[in-house]
Amino acid sequence: MNDLLHLIQHSLGLDQFGRGKQHRNYFVTGEGSTDHPICMEGVERGLMEIRRAKYELYGGDDVxxxxxxxxxxxxxxxxxxxxxxxxxxxxxxxLEQDSSESFGDYLRRLARKAKAQRGELAW
Structure with a gap:
């Protein structure tokens, strides 16, 4: 079950806790790989579907x-x-703000903001 759970999370672009913004919904693998039987189990359980079988664009793998x-x-x-x-x-x-601001500058900005909210700073 853990392999199927991980594979579904990965297929959706989510982390190991199912968090994140889903930015895809596909997984490409072919017969002979370790992931293919897991995907087929997902299909049998109704958790996944085959979008394209033996798709030439992906070297004959299933999507x-x-x-x-x-x-x-x-x-x-x-x-x-x-x-x-x-x-x-x-x-x-x-990390999530994705800016060029250093972590130290970020902490200093947070501290200034907290002081300002408490009325300790006069801007």
Whole structure:
């Protein structure tokens, strides 16, 4: 089950906890690979479907997609992410902002903003 869960999460572009913005819905693999039987299990269970069988554009591999039932199953079976400390949450927020600002500058900006909100700074 873990292999199928991971494969569905990957097919949707999500992390191991089922988080993120779904930016795709396909998985390409062919007979003889370790992933193909997992995808076929997903098809048998109604969690995936074959969009194109032996697609020439992908070297004769099959193209699979996650069904709505597969998305629901993935959401129900994905583990909860670990609890982050405040420091880890700040670091994660800095990573997600995707800017050229250094982490130190980001922390200083947060501190100035907090002081301003408490009325300790006169801008």
């Amino acid at each position: 699979f997609a996650v069904t709505p039932a597969g998305k629901k199953w993935m959401a129900e079976n994905s583990p909860q992410p670990p609890k982050l400390t405040r420091s880890q949450e700040r670091y994660q927020a800095w």
